[in-house]
Amino acid sequence: DVKVTQSSRYLVKRTGEKVFLECVQDMDHENMFWYRQDPGLGLRLIYFSYDVKMKEKGDIPEGYSVSREKKERFSLILESASTNQTSMYLCASTPGGDTDTQYFGPGTRLTVL
């Protein structure tokens, strides 16, 4: 079974703090994704990566950055957390090629005070 893990299930941070969310997958998947999910807005793509050190902006990259130094690990960074970044953050990975099935991690519920 594919396993995608995220560093925290719940996180509370203060406005202006730098926040790191980490995601690790154990199936040698090529592609990794960060989404945020908010009521009524669904899943929105923040960034994705299709290879080590490669990244592409998604639909809502403002206020976020990412890092992929190793194939299995994809980090999301909030440079200066703001209250409007309070959300559920979901990491996902896919094998690549013609298979686009997304395997999701358990999610991190981030609250910014």
Added chain:
Amino acid sequence: QKEVEQNSGPLSVPEGAIASLNCTYSDRGSQSFFWYRQYSGKSPELIMFIYSNGDKEDGRFTAQLNKASQYVSLLIRDSQPSDSATYLCAGAVSGGYQKVTFGTGTKLQVIP
């Protein structure tokens, strides 16, 4: 803006009935479609995917795809209370690292 649209619901059906969930998409380049189930407070999990026009059955679930009408549906037969969840429809342009576009989900409530 390429979109996948779903009615947010809630869709309420009695236990044992057929639940019909629908989705439309705007990108004619989309070739792969997925249905995910998401329980409250949990992450989405894949139920089915479909690539070809027509029906695809897996147990109590049937996915239907009509590319001409840009329409995808999911039928759940013999609905159970445990099927109560939000169902997300997603479309993707096949191959490589193209992005998957998700709908906002339909909340299904199965009434015992």
